[in-house]
Amino acid sequence: MSTENNGEEMEIGKLRKGESELSVEEIFEQKEVPSWTDQLTFRSMVVSLILGFLFCFIVMKLNLTTGVIPSFNVAAGLLGFFFIKVWTTVLEKFGIQSKPFTRQENTVIQTCVVASSGIAFSSGYASYILGMTEKVAKMAEEGNTPSNVKALSLGWMIGFVLLVSFLGLFSIVPLRKIMILDYKLTYPSGTATAYLINSFHTPKGALIAKEQIKCLFKWFSASFLWGFFQWFYTASDDCGFTSFPTFGLEAYARKFYFDFSATYVGVGMICPYIINLSMLLGAVISWGIMWPIIETKKGIWYGADLKSSSFRGENGYKVFIAIALILGDGLYHFIVVLLKTFYSLAKAVLKKDSVQDANGTLDEVKVSFDDKRRTEFFLKDQMPASFALAGYIVLAIISIIAVPFIFPQLKWYHILCIYIFAPILGFCNSYGCGLSDWSLASTYGKLAIFVIGSWIGLNQGGVVAGLAACGIMMSIVSTASDLMQDFKTGYLTLASPRSMFISQVFGTFMGCILSPIVFYFFFYKAFPTLGEEGSSYPAPYGLIYRGIALIGTEGTSALPKNCLLLSGVFFVGAIVINALKEVLVQANYNSHKYVPSPMAMAIPFFLGGYFVIDMCVGSLIKFIYEKKNKVEADLFVPAIASGMICGDSLWGMPAAVLSLVNVKPPLCMKFLPRGVNDKVDAFLSG
16 A cells, blocks of 8 residues: 555544644634635536535425425535535646635535525425415315415516515624624534535545545435436336335335335434434324324214315324424424523623723633634625615515515515514524524414414415415525524635625525426426325425415314314423423433424324334434444545435436426336235236
């Protein structure tokens, strides 16, 4: 083995052991920090566009199946590093010298990609937008009137998301110094991404990055080829490996099986253990215990002749108990985060006053070299508060005028009220996200559904109006917290706030164009059964969000017997579980780690446990890896998971194209009970 390879292995070994002598910024001190214009390169925008499309597809696919969206900040940073390295390597083969690839440029790419994929979530194509459609309205049965449904078209979807997605950026920009420097909020995902990017661009970190990229590419290829292989056996519904009755046909009927999805195994490796186990617990409680019991009440609690999809029947329990869990969890976190926000703000103000001595002068506070350097560059490219205020007012006026043309049910004064309160809620969401890494954008959106829906009423189109108001509110509070999280990443990598803001704007614009196109052509048109229970893309949140809107406008009188009682029990249960966890945290008991998440428990109530099994397999792989080598697992599990998710999701693109051009798989692999199989054999032989 060469001396160079031996040296690399020694350096990698040191990095894995966490050996370090200099601080981060001392290591980078001799490297020139490029100006904000040099951080925004042509290649970074091209790579952001490619990755933005891929991540929009991934987020859309996850939204339309389980709704579980892990943080992709780390994956975006890793893939951005990989693509630029490929770019520069190819050019060098042709003798073309490229500009040095800096951590600031890497941060710009990550920001742009996360902003783009964030729009795929906040634009609501798998939730409130889908809830407006006639298909979902028929499933809900109630409120299926012309004023309460809206046909989807690419034109108005792009127009709507362009109108409402940029205001959140302008609402939070003036507060970046307060959030990052004064209150020193951590923003865990943003901080973790910054450390990853910093490590890539140190001499030692580049060696580890090379290994991570090899690992990512290997699993990316395997995942893509596995998706391609599975496709051949899916000629019709309930065919292929996704319908493999892993635990027997009875368990399969109750939606307990492993469906061989590389995407969900990868997501399970990224999500915390408690989230995956909470979903498994929710699947057992609902599909293993509750729904079989409720089925025995058919004809007693609800009509025996009702369709399973009716809100007046079995589906009412599935949807509204899930809604109760989600709302209980969301309300609890909303109140707690709000209280913590006010408490932290008051504490920060008092602390600021208390550092003054008797003579009214400030005590000298020791500041590290890293903090001094980061603060210097963070304050270097200021954006005037007047610019942000003017931008918010202008965009709000345009939106107030234009949105009612898309949704006549919404009047200008409804939208004006949203835009008055949205910056306050955006600040609360950003502050809460900085404390806990928990964005409550969907909770604020549900609040808007209730307020606007009840204000307008069912007969005047309150369902569609409430869902549209949800979209406006979610877009503002979600993009606000995303931007502040990226400002934290930029602060730790010395990326200019100005370049960060511009990359966020560019990424948001990309998302506004890419997300509707990906949804409309690759899912809505390619899969006619989208949104239906049991299909490849059940999109459960479409029905759930419409159910919330119906409650807001109509009340609960249409629900089946005891549905409201059970929903109330689970609503209170969600609050009690969260309160118990908070008590254990405050008492410093480690047992708080084992308290389940009600929000996660609610997800399989409607869908079943098949995807949860996949995610638990991902957790098991991660657990075994960590037991074997914890440091190595921390380095390579995100790369493995990213490769599995990206490869499987990338195969979804050609699969959707084949479906659009009516090319079907040649084979169908099905699993039948022995008795049914004997009858099929007898029929075929006869």
